[in-house]
Amino acid sequence: MAKKRPTRATSHDVARLAGVSQAAVSRAFSAGSSISKDKRERVLKAAHELHYVPNKLASSLSTARSNMVAVIVGNLNNPFYSESLQAFVTGFQESGRQVLAFSVTDAADGDEVVQQAVYYPVDAIVVTAAPLSSKLLKISAGLGIPIVMFNRHLDSNRIAGVHCDNRGAGARIAEAMHSAGAERFLIVRGDPEGSTSRDRVEGFRTYLLARGVPPTGIEEIDGASSYGASRDSLRARFRAGDRPRPDAIYAVSDIMALGCLDALRTDLGLRVPGDVMLAGSDGIRQGRLSAYDLTTIRQPIEQMVATTLQMLESAEDLKNPDMIQVLELPGEFIPGSTVPRPPRDKP
Amino acid sequence: MAKKRPTRATSHDVARLAGVSQAAVSRAFSAGSSISKDKRERVLKAAHELHYVPNKLASSLSTARSNMVAVIVGNLNNPFYSESLQAFVTGFQESGRQVLAFSVTDAADGDEVVQQAVYYPVDAIVVTAAPLSSKLLKISAGLGIPIVMFNRHLDSNRIAGVHCDNRGAGARIAEAMHSAGAERFLIVRGDPEGSTSRDRVEGFRTYLLARGVPPTGIEEIDGASSYGASRDSLRARFRAGDRPRPDAIYAVSDIMALGCLDALRTDLGLRVPGDVMLAGSDGIRQGRLSAYDLTTIRQPIEQMVATTLQMLESAEDLKNPDMIQVLELPGEFIPGSTVPRPPRDKP
Numbered sequence: 144m145a146k147k148r149p150t151r152a153t154s155h156d157v158a159r160l161a162g163v164s165q166a167a168v169s170r171a172f173s174a175g176s177s178i179s180k181d182k183r184e185r186v187l188k189a190a191h192e193l194h195y196v197p198n199k200l201a202s203s204l205s206t207a208r209s210n211m212v213a214v215i216v217g218n219l220n221n222p223f224y225s226e227s228l229q230a231f232v233t234g235f236q237e238s239g240r241q242v243l244a245f246s247v248t249d250a251a252d253g254d255e256v257v258q259q260a261v262y263y264p265v266d267a268i269v270v271t272a273a274p275l276s277s278k279l280l281k282i283s284a285g286l287g288i289p290i291v292m293f294n295r296h297l298d299s300n301r302i303a304g305v306h307c308d309n310r311g312a313g314a315r316i317a318e319a320m321h322s323a324g325a326e327r328f329l330i331v332r333g334d335p336e337g338s339t340s341r342d343r344v345e346g347f348r349t350y351l352l353a354r355g356v357p358p359t360g361i362e363e364i365d366g367a368s369s370y371g372a373s374r375d376s377l378r379a380r381f382r383a384g385d386r387p388r389p390d391a392i393y394a395v396s397d398i399m400a401l402g403c404l405d406a407l408r409t410d411l412g413l414r415v416p417g418d419v420m421l422a423g424s425d426g427i428r429q430g431r432l433s434a435y436d437l438t439t440i441r442q443p444i445e446q447m448v449a450t451t452l453q454m455l456e457s458a459e460d461l462k463n464p465d466m467i468q469v470l471e472l473p474g475e476f477i478p479g480s481t482v483p484r485p486p487r488d489k490p
Numbered sequence: 491m492a493k494k495r496p497t498r499a500t501s502h503d504v505a506r507l508a509g510v511s512q513a514a515v516s517r518a519f520s521a522g523s524s525i526s527k528d529k530r531e532r533v534l535k536a537a538h539e540l541h542y543v544p545n546k547l548a549s550s551l552s553t554a555r556s557n558m559v560a561v562i563v564g565n566l567n568n569p570f571y572s573e574s575l576q577a578f579v580t581g582f583q584e585s586g587r588q589v590l591a592f593s594v595t596d597a598a599d600g601d602e603v604v605q606q607a608v609y610y611p612v613d614a615i616v617v618t619a620a621p622l623s624s625k626l627l628k629i630s631a632g633l634g635i636p637i638v639m640f641n642r643h644l645d646s647n648r649i650a651g652v653h654c655d656n657r658g659a660g661a662r663i664a665e666a667m668h669s670a671g672a673e674r675f676l677i678v679r680g681d682p683e684g685s686t687s688r689d690r691v692e693g694f695r696t697y698l699l700a701r702g703v704p705p706t707g708i709e710e711i712d713g714a715s716s717y718g719a720s721r722d723s724l725r726a727r728f729r730a731g732d733r734p735r736p737d738a739i740y741a742v743s744d745i746m747a748l749g750c751l752d753a754l755r756t757d758l759g760l761r762v763p764g765d766v767m768l769a770g771s772d773g774i775r776q777g778r779l780s781a782y783d784l785t786t787i788r789q790p791i792e793q794m795v796a797t798t799l800q801m802l803e804s805a806e807d808l809k810n811p812d813m814i815q816v817l818e819l820p821g822e823f824i825p826g827s828t829v830p831r832p833p834r835d836k837p
Contacts, residue, residue: 219576232591
């Protein structure tokens with residue numbers, strides 16, 4: 144049914160029209176190549192006439208690079224994922240690569256989506272969401288397509304990747320709350336299968352238990368990694384009158400923390416941090432808006448993307464099990480206004 | 491330097507190992523094809539052993555479709571663009587297409603970025619930002635790559651596209667403010683070169699002038715399409731004591747309106763809408779958060795993406811000047827709490 148697309152002009156066509164060799168056409172389109180001004184102009188004129196543009200993919204057949212990288216992101220309603228996707232698009236574009244974007248909304252689909260990705264001639268796959276099955280790892284290894292994990296890791300460390308120090312993030316939030324006098328803690332957790340939520344919860348708990356907080360002083364509810372679910376579940380918890388209320392809430396991601404903040408202030412009429420303190424993690428832009436000014440740990444997204452790029456540039460290392468790197472970068476504590484700040488030490 | 495990627499197994503390799511014809515391999519991977527269960531299983535087993543996956547691009551050589559669509563987005567710090575990108579990624583993926591993302595931060599780079607896009611074997615280019623030069627239109631026409639404009643349009647209507655009724659959006663905001671009793675209006679404009687800001691400003695002005703508001707009652711300042719610039723420039727305007735203050739502010743995009751709202755409440759200590767009313771346009775998620783609850787006009791992003799898809803599916807029409815469609819969809823008025831609502835008519 145569909146008509147065939149008009150054939151692209153080839154470098155051969157351009158060479159013939161310009162009266163030069165095919166190699167000269169190639170040089171005319173390569174920055175810094177040695178070619179006379181006159182010849183370059185003839186090539187460009189012919190190329191223009193024939194609507195010729197050098198096809199990066201065609202030229203990649205010899206270098207085995209397409210300059211396309213598949214980036215698999217999670218639910219884009221979470222600003223952390225949309226901000227990560229932005230950072231990939233802009234960061235990769237600067238290095239001459241383009242992002243072929245794949246979205247996984249349901250964890251169960253992850254495997255299927257990553258398999259879709261290998262259908263395309265991508266140089267590499269960056270996985271920011273989705274569990275990785277061993278079957279998939281076999282396919283990509285067989286095809287020689289390297290995989291880098293972003294913001295998550297396997298316990299085995301068999302896959303290269305970069306993530307934030309999430310245990311450290313949880314511990315740092317616990318420290319800020321504990322030193323501000325909190326005694327009854329509530330964790331609003333995200334996806335229990337994901338390493339990010341798990342590590343943050345663990346870091347938070349471990350810090351508090353080590354400071355003598357009894358296990359009964361640390362409650363946990365589910366925020367399902369979303370604004371709405373967190374808002375609903377925190378409101379329900381506070382309206383349940385049978386238990387003492389927590390005085391400090393750690394929502395393990397900012398988008399959940401914003402849901403909690405709106406539940407506390409708007410739905411329950413409570414003051415934050417006056418009545419209850421609250422913090423998140425990720426450092427998304429929404430949390431930085433004046434109306435929220437959320438206390439949080441910022442993930443160094445730009446640095447994480449730059450690190451991912453470096454890993455892709457030494458792609459051969461990614462195929463060598465002895466060279467696989469799993470980097471953990473520190474997050475940055477952002478003292479917002481939702482956890483009381485310690486009185487400043489006088490110099 | 492870089493080693494060559496291991497060669498992908500071909501359907502020929504799979505056919506040989508499975509002891510079937512190449513056509514059988516193709517049928518085994520096509521949903522609904524007629525092939526015996528036994529044969530299909532042999533093919534899948536062989537494919538698995540050889541790490542073979544059907545290469546969509548290779549198969550697209552015959553159908554002239556790659557199932558990749560270049561989407562060129564503007565500054566991703568504006569949530570409208572990141573939400574649009576999300577809608578494209580998820581909407582296109584559902585239809586079996588993947589988004590190859592390009593970002594244009596500086597309007598001047600637009601032309602160059604779109605030219606990058608044609609280097610890839612994309613089926614089409616969706617332009618949500620970036621001016622389109624006639625040179626570029628020639629190249630894409632010559633290559634038979636259709637272009638669809640999203641959220642902007644040329645006065646000539648020579649390029650297919652879909653956008654929101656932005657004049658209508660500006661007029662609807664003007665109506666809400668005028669009927670709430672506003673008398674002195676301030677417009678915070680975005681990119682004066684973009685059709686979106688221009689049309690919204692025009693719709694707003696035209697409505698008010700027709701209602702007898704004098705031209706001197708409509709002031710205009712520049713918000714440079716960003717949160718920070720709008721916040722700064724509104725604060726400066728309100729601190730300049732030499733002119734009467736406006737009582738109604740229309741920031742032509744939500745991200746600018748949020749900057750204005752934080753300037754008014756946080757920096758200037760004013761009540762919104764008590765001291766001054768404010769509205770935006772776009773309907774971004776941040777504006778819907780309880781702490782802002784911005785009065786706005788929501789662009790029907792999902793519907794606009796679906797319309798773009800329909801246009802791409804009748805790609806032949808896009809090449810026929812007589813069939814070019816430029817669709818304008820109505821926005822939805824979202825009565826937030828930043829413009830006083832009219833008293834409800836009693837039934």
